[in-house]
Structure formats: structure tokens, C-alpha cells
Amino acid sequence: MSAGGQALRQVELTIDGKKVVVPEGTTVFDAARLNAISIPTLCHQQNEAPVGVCRVCVVDVGARVFTAACVRAVEPGMVVTTNSEKVRRARRTLVELLMSDHPSPCARQQHSRDCELETLAKLEGITQPRFAPRSTSRGKDDSSLSIAVAFDACILCDRCIRGCNDIRGNLVLGRTGKGAQTGIAFDHNRPMGESTCVSCGECMVSCPTGALTNKGTVHAALGPDARPVTSEELLQLPVFKGVSGTFLELNKGAIVQRHFQRGDMVCREGEYGSTAFYILEGQAQVSISSPIAHVKTDGGARGFLSRLKSSLARRQEDRREEEAQQRYIPTDGPVDLAYENPVAELGPGDLFGEMTCMNYYPRSATVRAQTDCTMLEMLRNVLDILQKNKTFREQLEGTYRQRALDSHLRGVPIFAGLTDDFINHLRETVELTRYAPGEVICRQGEPADSFYLVRLGFVKVSETYPGGELVLAYLSRGNYFGEIGLLGVGQRSATCTALDHVELVRIASADFQLMMGWFPQVRRSLEAVAQERLQQNRERLSLVRSVPLDRFLAQGLMEAQSLLILNLENCTRCDACVRACADAHDGVTRLVREGLRFDKYLVATSCRQCRDPLCMVGCPVGSIRRRHSLEVIIEDWCIGCGLCARNCPYGNINLHPFEVTQGEPALPGREMAVIQQKATSCDLCTGHKEPSCVYACPHDAAHRVNPREFFARTLGSPTAGVPES
Amino acid sequence: MIFEELKAIQRQYGYLPVEQLVALSKRINTPLYRLHGVASFYPHFHLTPPARADVRVCADMSCHLRGACELRASLEQQFQGASGRDVSIREVSCLGRCDAAPGLSINDRIYTEVSDTQAEALVQSVLANETLPEPPREHGRVECASDPYRGGEKYGVLRRLVQTCDWEGVLAALESSGLPGMGGARFPTGKKWRGARAELGAEKYIVCNADESEPGTIKDRFILAHLAHLVVEGILIGGLVIGARKGYLYIRHEYAEQEKILEEEIQRCQREGLIGPRILGTDLSFELEIFVSPGGYICGEESALLEAIEGKRAEPRNKPPFPIVKGLWDKPTVINNVETFINVPQILARGVEWYKAQGQGGAAGLKFIGVSGDVRRPGVYEVPMGTPASELIFHHAGGLPEGKKLKAFAPSGPSGGYLPASMADVRMDFKSLIEAGSMLGSGALVVCDDATCMLDMALNAVKFFRNESCGKCVPCRVGSQKMVDLLTGWTQGKGSPTDYALVEDLSDALALTSICGLGQVVPAPIASVLKHFREEVEAHLLRRECPAGVCFSRAQDGAARVSGIARAT
Numbered sequence A: 001m002s003a004g005g006q007a008l009r010q011v012e013l014t015i016d017g018k019k020v021v022v023p024e025g026t027t028v029f030d031a032a033r034l035n036a037i038s039i040p041t042l043c044h045q046q047n048e049a050p051v052g053v054c055r056v057c058v059v060d061v062g063a064r065v066f067t068a069a070c071v072r073a074v075e076p077g078m079v080v081t082t083n084s085e086k087v088r089r090a091r092r093t094l095v096e097l098l099m100s101d102h103p104s105p106c107a108r109q110q111h112s113r114d115c116e117l118e119t120l121a122k123l124e125g126i127t128q129p130r131f132a133p134r135s136t137s138r139g140k141d142d143s144s145l146s147i148a149v150a151f152d153a154c155i156l157c158d159r160c161i162r163g164c165n166d167i168r169g170n171l172v173l174g175r176t177g178k179g180a181q182t183g184i185a186f187d188h189n190r191p192m193g194e195s196t197c198v199s200c201g202e203c204m205v206s207c208p209t210g211a212l213t214n215k216g217t218v219h220a221a222l223g224p225d226a227r228p229v230t231s232e233e234l235l236q237l238p239v240f241k242g243v244s245g246t247f248l249e250l251n252k253g254a255i256v257q258r259h260f261q262r263g264d265m266v267c268r269e270g271e272y273g274s275t276a277f278y279i280l281e282g283q284a285q286v287s288i289s290s291p292i293a294h295v296k297t298d299g300g301a302r303g304f305l306s307r308l309k310s311s312l313a314r315r316q317e318d319r320r321e322e323e324a325q326q327r328y329i330p331t332d333g334p335v336d337l338a339y340e341n342p343v344a345e346l347g348p349g350d351l352f353g354e355m356t357c358m359n360y361y362p363r364s365a366t367v368r369a370q371t372d373c374t375m376l377e378m379l380r381n382v383l384d385i386l387q388k389n390k391t392f393r394e395q396l397e398g399t400y401r402q403r404a405l406d407s408h409l410r411g412v413p414i415f416a417g418l419t420d421d422f423i424n425h426l427r428e429t430v431e432l433t434r435y436a437p438g439e440v441i442c443r444q445g446e447p448a449d450s451f452y453l454v455r456l457g458f459v460k461v462s463e464t465y466p467g468g469e470l471v472l473a474y475l476s477r478g479n480y481f482g483e484i485g486l487l488g489v490g491q492r493s494a495t496c497t498a499l500d501h502v503e504l505v506r507i508a509s510a511d512f513q514l515m516m517g518w519f520p521q522v523r524r525s526l527e528a529v530a531q532e533r534l535q536q537n538r539e540r541l542s543l544v545r546s547v548p549l550d551r552f553l554a555q556g557l558m559e560a561q562s563l564l565i566l567n568l569e570n571c572t573r574c575d576a577c578v579r580a581c582a583d584a585h586d587g588v589t590r591l592v593r594e595g596l597r598f599d600k601y602l603v604a605t606s607c608r609q610c611r612d613p614l615c616m617v618g619c620p621v622g623s624i625r626r627r628h629s630l631e632v633i634i635e636d637w638c639i640g641c642g643l644c645a646r647n648c649p650y651g652n653i654n655l656h657p658f659e660v661t662q663g664e665p666a667l668p669g670r671e672m673a674v675i676q677q678k679a680t681s682c683d684l685c686t687g688h689k690e691p692s693c694v695y696a697c698p699h700d701a702a703h704r705v706n707p708r709e710f711f712a713r714t715l716g717s718p719t720a721g722v723p724e725s
Numbered sequence B: 001m002i003f004e005e006l007k008a009i010q011r012q013y014g015y016l017p018v019e020q021l022v023a024l025s026k027r028i029n030t031p032l033y034r035l036h037g038v039a040s041f042y043p044h045f046h047l048t049p050p051a052r053a054d055v056r057v058c059a060d061m062s063c064h065l066r067g068a069c070e071l072r073a074s075l076e077q078q079f080q081g082a083s084g085r086d087v088s089i090r091e092v093s094c095l096g097r098c099d100a101a102p103g104l105s106i107n108d109r110i111y112t113e114v115s116d117t118q119a120e121a122l123v124q125s126v127l128a129n130e131t132l133p134e135p136p137r138e139h140g141r142v143e144c145a146s147d148p149y150r151g152g153e154k155y156g157v158l159r160r161l162v163q164t165c166d167w168e169g170v171l172a173a174l175e176s177s178g179l180p181g182m183g184g185a186r187f188p189t190g191k192k193w194r195g196a197r198a199e200l201g202a203e204k205y206i207v208c209n210a211d212e213s214e215p216g217t218i219k220d221r222f223i224l225a226h227l228a229h230l231v232v233e234g235i236l237i238g239g240l241v242i243g244a245r246k247g248y249l250y251i252r253h254e255y256a257e258q259e260k261i262l263e264e265e266i267q268r269c270q271r272e273g274l275i276g277p278r279i280l281g282t283d284l285s286f287e288l289e290i291f292v293s294p295g296g297y298i299c300g301e302e303s304a305l306l307e308a309i310e311g312k313r314a315e316p317r318n319k320p321p322f323p324i325v326k327g328l329w330d331k332p333t334v335i336n337n338v339e340t341f342i343n344v345p346q347i348l349a350r351g352v353e354w355y356k357a358q359g360q361g362g363a364a365g366l367k368f369i370g371v372s373g374d375v376r377r378p379g380v381y382e383v384p385m386g387t388p389a390s391e392l393i394f395h396h397a398g399g400l401p402e403g404k405k406l407k408a409f410a411p412s413g414p415s416g417g418y419l420p421a422s423m424a425d426v427r428m429d430f431k432s433l434i435e436a437g438s439m440l441g442s443g444a445l446v447v448c449d450d451a452t453c454m455l456d457m458a459l460n461a462v463k464f465f466r467n468e469s470c471g472k473c474v475p476c477r478v479g480s481q482k483m484v485d486l487l488t489g490w491t492q493g494k495g496s497p498t499d500y501a502l503v504e505d506l507s508d509a510l511a512l513t514s515i516c517g518l519g520q521v522v523p524a525p526i527a528s529v530l531k532h533f534r535e536e537v538e539a540h541l542l543r544r545e546c547p548a549g550v551c552f553s554r555a556q557d558g559a560a561r562v563s564g565i566a567r568a569t
Helices: A028-034 A085-100 A107-112 A116-123 A159-167 A202-206 A231-236 A245-250 A354-359 A380-388 A390-411 A420-429 A483-489 A509-518 A520-545 A549-554 A576-584 A643-647 A692-696 A707-714 B002-013 B018-027 B032-039 B061-065 B068-078 B116-127 B156-164 B167-177 B189-198 B219-226 B228-242 B256-271 B302-309 B338-350 B352-358 B389-396 B430-435 B454-468 B474-491 B499-513 B517-521 B524-532 B534-543 B559-563
Strands: A010-015 A018-023 A147-150 A173-176 A183-186 A212-214 A255-260 A265-267 A276-281 A284-287 A294-298 A309-313 A343-346 A366-369 A373-378 A431-435 A440-442 A450-456 A459-465 A468-475 A495-498 A502-508 A563-567 A592-598 A601-605 A624-626 A632-634 A653-663 A671-681 A702-705 B053-058 B087-092 B104-106 B109-111 B205-210 B246-251 B287-292 B333-337 B366-373 B379-384 B406-414 B444-449
Touching: A010 A028, A018 A028, A085 A116, A085 B474, A085 B499, A107 A212, A159 A173, A159 A202, A173 B032, A183 B032, A202 A212, A202 A245, A231 A245, A276 A354, A354 A380, A373 A380, A380 A390, A390 A420, A390 A450, A390 A502, A420 A502, A420 A509, A450 A483, A450 A509, A483 A509, A483 A520, A502 A509, A509 A520, A576 A692, A632 A671, A643 A653, A692 A702, B002 B018, B002 B032, B018 B032, B053 B068, B053 B116, B061 B068, B061 B366, B061 B406, B061 B444, B061 B454, B068 B087, B068 B116, B104 B116, B109 B116, B156 B167, B156 B228, B156 B338, B167 B189, B167 B228, B167 B338, B167 B352, B189 B228, B189 B333, B189 B338, B205 B228, B205 B302, B205 B338, B219 B228, B219 B256, B219 B338, B219 B366, B219 B379, B228 B246, B228 B256, B228 B287, B228 B333, B228 B338, B246 B256, B246 B302, B256 B287, B302 B333, B333 B338, B338 B352, B338 B366, B366 B389, B379 B389, B389 B406, B389 B444, B406 B454, B406 B524, B454 B474, B454 B517, B454 B524, B454 B534, B474 B499, B474 B517, B474 B534, B499 B517, B499 B524, B524 B534
Parallel strands: B053 B087, B205 B246, B205 B333, B246 B287, B366 B444
Antiparallel strands: A010 A018, A147 A212, A173 A183, A255 A373, A265 A366, A276 A373, A284 A343, A284 A366, A294 A309, A431 A502, A440 A495, A450 A502, A459 A468, A459 A495, A563 A601, A563 A702, A592 A601, A624 A632, A653 A671, B053 B104, B104 B109, B366 B379, B406 B444
């Protein structure tokens, strides 16, 4: 009790008739405790500075009013009564007041039967509070991956607030509002998951009730062969510094340690998963084993009903219009893979599988143990803790700056010419920022002050116009945005929103301008791109404005750039179109004769080259994008995971299986045949005079049309248009 | 500093946009949670864009007695169809215009004695983008008996003191006068100042509490307008006595006119060398700053007031330590009410004997008392301490309106509870009123005529406390709400035989365990009504009858009134 060994003056006082002597400065609460007199409390705990807000620890010191024992220092000759009838009655009323608004049993009571309020109420014999409960719910917040917030169970004891700010120094939690409307709030009253909360867990560990509880393991996806890790072990690791041990204890099922022998497969590209890996020891190899090739359809030139054959073709053999000139393939790890030789190494301290873990996207690459490896495999809630931890973030950002920024920047063709000196400069100055799902990164019309590269996640670029929003693009790793505003316009031309957990590399305006000055070639290319983008945007917007939108949009038809429509008055349902499509594509049809009906037309299911191309969201390697004509192109490094096919709301993307031979790393020198898939969408029978389906229709019922013009006519707009074919 | 930044943002945008808060947080290196904590606490700040016509009708005692409910209902009906972006009509806590009730504010301008049609015209003119008329001003300067300098040179006491430096003489005079804290807590001023003077350390503060916000309390508004020089002189003397070099005058934001008068008074003092470095050429120095409150009755609680000056949520501190030991920025600080400060130069200029001779019935000094509610001439009256309430009501304030009888009066706004007409001869001084089971408080005499329902008035008073609770401690935050719920039920004839015991338990918990005075007085109004008007309460509970004809008949038009919360955020 004595500070620094210095002798403190002793104070004598009386507590419940018992003479006690304690050092000066001791609180009445501690003086009682030291003498085996226990005073109940809700807001006070030993590791936090007392605040005296719950008033449950009030004692009678002979003054006009009671005093809170936790904040009151002892005084010589003080006579303290902790348990008179009057004190007990007041205390009981306080507990009764809190219980009347408490959702009993609360989450904590249900999980572990240790809600401190409910325990105290039981002790006080309060079963049915006499006060009416509050009439409105204070709500809940489910946005954090690891912590559930139930405001109804909050008693405003401020324990979480002190835990967050005083103990952990995270400065996130505070009080909001006033009086009966007071509550706890994260930052400026944001959902917890979108706040600057670092998921250290201290608030939850501090909470006496079910207001802040552990969500528990997301689901038991961690196999039985793994070794569970204890919270003590984790806390030894620098990257877990600052996380509450209790919190890790509560999440212990969500992280395991795995040992991989040299050559073992850690994860396979294209597979679905829900975990991320952190390498503790050893080296791992990350690679893409899918052959880098397009799906090529041959044989059609000889006649529309002749059987076509699909095969894989390297880009040298099968050039595609507007094919990407990308030199790097993005992965869900700290390194990008070179297009020419997609293999790289990972080592201790590297984290991979973030996107798979946070957003459930397929694995972007295959990882194998190159030496014997030890890794931590974790589920979302633990990854979330880790990602938000300051030490870990610093490490992660450092790794990124050193290893990936280079390839990331140079992977963008127009930046290929940047010098090492300049990239070294950027390493020091770029800022890495995080955005939660739905968070707006920049808003149309706002002043432009930065240029962004996407490091992780998907960014939706949209423009608002009267009556709605037009999605211009989904940007994924390796893409960039913000250049238009910086190149003269001065304002953001579009709104960019984080679609999922997004991490960006922010290059401040000053550095961007520096780059423009030093590298005239980059400036010229960027200006050309910006001009082109602006022009496209203008065109799109003028198109959008020319048709009655409501009805059109309601059907989703406006989304389409090109539709296959069947005139139901002419169509005899002979299915010749479907057969023609199947014949043209290895027997796998890309056309289904069903879909939305609009007027007398059936809009058949075939790629619509949508305005909001959902298929592009989540591609783990960024191999699906659109051409300037808005048609969808699937790049040759597709790993065949099938996510785009699942995402397409209209069922227009198919997976095409191919047999390829692959080296077997476990048995060096051996090659084996495996089935690989590649995604394909309706290619409008590229290379044919017109699509096979349209050509095949014996009743002149099938047409490929531009929906805007076609439906503009149908909907009575004066801009007449005829079916294109 | 935080408030200045927030106010600047609000001036520019009309509210506090999130992006601006985020930017401010980075600029001044203050965590967002702290900015949000204060922005959401004080009614002055808007977190969302306010309506074009942001109308707030005072809901408290004097205005309640003078038709505020009806005014609000009429406005609500009138603008029923208006969009929320155009018109918002809400209740607000006492605006400090109790002598000109009912009061309302439109876009932060306060108008008084407003009729339904005037209020409607004001709102219409906002909607028509017309400039609002100037709010009424305080009537011309009034000569007060309290002013020792009438006509002559001001600051005579201060001029003498900076030469003699007889600080001990000041303390001795104050102690011998027994001057109590006039804000209502009646702590002996001499003792407080001596205590602060004895504290070690070069950094000390003196604060003038001009945040009176309790319904019926308007005396400081009057004093600040008419005796600003005595207020400033009192603060200067106090500052020099305790050894402070900096003083704050904490004024509620609804007193813009008084703020201007004080600003001018301080500037005049600076020009004359009475404030600033080297006062009148001596080695003494003192700075005085006006701090405009971001709002809320709780800021009048002395430790909450200090928290507000420090840019925090105005949540009262646990005491001890008291401010004279650990006050502003944890330094020794004296906080006194406006009226306490004006008594200091009076006592020092005219002597302790003069001071003691001013009172009646054994009390000392002069007292400013605001009289409002059901009287013909509401206003602030300067009377001898100890003047009977009946004299104030019937003589000074001209009695009740034609045909009305006195039913009850609150000697100290809501916090002293209600006394029946039979006790009207009680002397208005600290001792007499405590003996009568009430208190002098801040001198806010609110008069109720015989058409008043006392249960309704008790509910009105408790609602004020509920609305103004800071929410820090459990009894006040939860208890004041439960008290409102219970009494609301009673006014609707809903109640059970066990309710009395429940109210008693709740009252004890509030009075004994709340951190500050606000929570401690929450039970006072209903306790006084149960003591003096129990039959009236029982009529509601047992016969579902309101003898005054207020509760059940008004229940229809007043659905909002019953549940209305002046959440002026």
C-alpha cells in the first residue's frame, strides 16, 4: 500500500463499529476491503481509477448525504457505516432501478451466469423490480466481428470507457448524449465495427453486464489436426501486444497453430475458405498453377452449325482486344506475382488470406510449405483483432512499403516507368488507410486531395444523377483512382465507396504532382486515361438520362448494354437458339431461354454486360473487368474459382473445364493430368457475323438489341430504334 | 477551446458535420470520442442540420403556468403539414424569461410574452426568408439600493484595496458579515475565500457563476444588466484576495444582452487600468474572461461548470475534494454566484453594520428575488432579506390576476418544492424557509393560482430535473426518469397503493446517493405536494379526478405534453 517504500501517515477511522488503521490516501472502499468488510459495487474495479457513478458503494459518513466509498479518501476519526438499514435500502433501490431497465437474463448471464448486476440483484432479493421498464429499446450494435454490443444492458458504469482510454490508450469509447438518453459511443457514435476500435477486447472484459460480450467463434472451420494456442502464447508474440488476455482466451477456438512439412499444401487457389494464415517460422511458396491462357473457340468460321471446339490458348496465339498489359497478378498476400513467372516467397511475419478470411472470397493463389513451416491459422474475429492491433499494423505496413508497393505501382502500366528513387521516396510518404464496408472514401464534388491505389478489397466507383446511382466500376487490388480530380478538375468526379474491407495506399496530392512533374510520360498517359474516362462517363450519363428510368431500372434492363430478346409472338419455343449456343460452345450452352418478361418480349438469360457488374466483385486475382465498350472480359490468368459465375445475378457466366498437365511438387519431375476450370461469358460469338443463336432462329424471334434504343421505342419515347439484328 | 472550435464550425455549416469533426479531431489532436461526447451533451450544438425554423417553446414552471403548453400545441397544429426540414417545434428548458412568460426561441433568438398568432407570424417570416425582428431588450437601467456608488465614481473599494492591500481586512469583514453563498448553497463566503487564500500554489482561479438556469430564477439576469460594475468589482476583489490572476465569468448563452454589457464593462475596466497587468500601477494583475456556456442547467453546479470551462462534458465531480482545493485545471478555485459578488463591495463600502441592518426578521442584507407565474407584475424585486413572501406577491408583484386566488407558491423554483397559500407569510430568507420545509435557493418565487393542479406542477418540476440531468450517476439518470414515469401515471389516474412507498424509496435514494444537488432535489417537488396537497393527489389516484380540472381534460391535447421531453440537442 505504501508508495515507493516511503512511510505514509496512518489514519485511524471506524468502519461499522470496527476501529481500523490505514495509510493516508486510502479510499474508504479499500480501507473496508483491507479489513474484510466488503462493500458492493458495479462501477469500480481495482485496475481502473474510481469514478463513483453507480453509487452502489455509498456509505454513511454522518454527512447530509451518503458518499461513494470508492472515491472517498479516509479522514482521521471518520465514522463509516456501510450496512445500516438506511444505506442498505438506498443501495437496494439503486440496484432495483438498474434492474428495471435490464434485459434479464442478459447475454453475459446467459453465457456465463456472471452478470454482476444480476448477481447483485439476486443478493439483494430483487426478483421483480417495482419500477416500470423503459419504454423504448436503446438498440444493439452487431457491426464488430468480435464483440456484440447490447445497449439495453448497459448501465453506464464507464468501466469500458476507462478500459479503452486509460488502460489501453486506444481513445475510442466515450459517452454520448445527456441525461436519460446517455449511452456509450464509439468515436462519433459510429457502429463499433466501423469505428477506430482496435478490437483489443478491453471494453468487453471490463463490462460487468451483457452490454459488451464476446461474439464467440465465427464457426468451427479449423480442423482437428491443429494445435490450439493459448492466450499466454499469443501474448508472447509482439503482434498481439496490447490485446486483452481474457479476450484472446474467449476467442481461443478461433486461432490454431499448424505445422506444415516441406511440400505440404497450405491452401489452393480458387478454393473457398474462411481463414487467414500468419507465418511464425519457415518459408512458403506462393504461386498460381492455372495455365495462363484464354478460352479460345475454334471452328466456327466454317459454318454456324458446325461443331465448335474450345481450347486454352496463350495470349501470344490469341490476342484479345484491350487485353491488360499487367506485369503483376495481385494476390491475397503481401506480394504480387510476376505475370511471366507467378511464383514468390513468404516468410516469418507474413500474413496471407486476408480477403478470404474477411470477405469469404476464394483463395487467390496456391501456397505450399517450402521448408518446414509453423503458421497460425485464424478465423475472422481473431484476424480482426490482429489487423486492428497497432504493432501488427505497423509491421504489416512496413512489409507492404518494402515489398509490395514497388510491384503494386509498377504493375499499373502507366507507372511502369517510375524510377527506383521515386518509389523509394513514396515508400516513406504514402499512407495506408482502411475503410469499413459501406464507408465513403471520397464523394463526388468534393475537393480532390489524394490519389489512391487499391491494396485490398473492392471499391465501388459511382456517379449520382437525378433518380439514382450509376456504377462506373469496381476496382480491386492493383487498380487506382483519384487521378481525374487531381489532373486539373480539382473536384472528385465520382463517389468511391468501400464495398468490403478495403485498404488503400494514399498518395497525397503533393507527391502526385511531384510525380507528374518528374515523369512527363506518366502525366501524358494519365491525362489520356482521365480524358477517356471523363468522356465515357459523359456518354453513359447522357444515355441514362434519355429514357424513362423508373420502369426500366425496376426490371434491371437498364443495366444491360446488349440483350438477347425473344419476341414471344413469333417464338415457337423450339429451342433452336439454345441448341445453337450449346453447339457453338462445346455443348455447354451460355443461353437459357427464360428470364424477365417485358411487354411481349422475353429477355433471355445471356450476358447483359451490366451497368453494375456484380460479377467483378471479389475476383481474387482481378482477372475479370470490362472493356471500354462495357463488355466483360475475363483475363487469361483466371484461376477458375467460379466466384464471378456465382455472383452474376443472371447466371451468364459459365465455368469451362479443361484437362491440363501439371507438375506435382510432392514428387518432383512427375507430371499429372488435372482438371482446371476457366470462366467464360457470352462472347457474342466473336468472329461470327452474328451470334449463333440469332442466326439459328427460324422464326425471326431472336434479336440482339441495344436495350436503351429498343425499349425507348417500346416505352413510347420518340428516339426510335430497330432491333440491331 | 474545443467549444470555440465547435461553435466556429456550427456558425459556418449550421450544424456539426461529421467530416468537420473528424478534421477537427486531427487538427487539435483530440480524440473523436471526446468531441462527440461534448457535442452530443450540450443543447447548443446540432449534430444534424436544424430545421429552417427551429422553434423551442419553454416548458418550465412559469411558462407552464402562463400557457406554454397551449402555445406549443397551437404551433404544432398550425405547422402540422410542414416538413421537418422547414419547421421543428420542441420543448426546451427554462430560457430565463420567467417574468415575460411564455417564452420561446426561434433559431436561437428568444421572444417573450408570445401569443399564438405572434409565434405563428415569427415562424412564417423565417419560412419566407425574412429577417427576424430584434428580440425585446432589457428595460432601461434601474437605480438599485445595492449600488454604493450611485452617481459617484465606481470601483472605489477596489481602488482603495489595491493601495492598502488589506486582504485580511476583506476576509474579516466578510466573515463578520456572515455573507452566505447567494446561489442557494449559503456556504460562508469569508470562509471559502480564506480557505482558497490559504492554499499554496501560484495558479489559482476565481469564477463567477452567472449560469442561473433554474425555472423562475431571473435575478442574475437583472443584476448583470443593472449592476455589472458591482459584479466585476466583486470578482476582482475576490481574485486579488485569494491570489488568483485569472477569473472567468461563466454566463448562460441565453443572456446575449448581458454578455454584451459585461464585455463593455470589462473593456472599460481595462481602459481604466483596473483589469490587466499592473492594476492602477501596482504589482497586482488580473485577467477576466467571459465564458459563454454551451448550455444546460447542470452547468450551474459548480464542479460541472469547471468541467465545462475545461472543455468537457459538464458532469459534476465527486466531492471532496472541493474546488477551493482542487478546482479549475485541478488548481484552487473559488466559485461564487453573481449576487454573492455584488454583496462584497457593498459590505466593504458601507460596512458590516449597514449590511446587517438591511435585512428583516433577523436576516441580513438586500436580496434580489424574481417573482413570476400567476401575478400581475412579474419581475425582479430588490427587497430586504427576510421580506415575507406575501409582501412580494401581493405588494411588489401586484397580487394575482383578477378573480384568482393564491393556491401555492414555490420559493425557489422547482428545487424548493411548493408551499400552500396558508404559509405565504413565511419570510424569504435562508433560515425561515428551511424551517418551513423549503429553501430560499436562488430567490425564484413562482406563484400558482387556484386553477393550478399541484400534481401537474410537481410533474412539471420533476420533468425539468429529468431533462437537465447530466446522466453521470445512476440515481439521477435512471431515478429521475422513473419519477417522471410514476407521476405521469398518477396524472392519468394510473397508480397502485404501493406507489407511495415506492416514491419514498426512490426519493431517499435520489436525495442520499446522487452525486450533486440536482439529483438530490429531484424528490422535493412531489414530496412537498404530498405533504401539503395530498388530498389533491389522492383524488387523481382514487377517483380519477383532477380537482383543478387540469389533468384529465388536458390529457387529450397534451399527449405530447405528458410524454414530451425537452431534448434540446
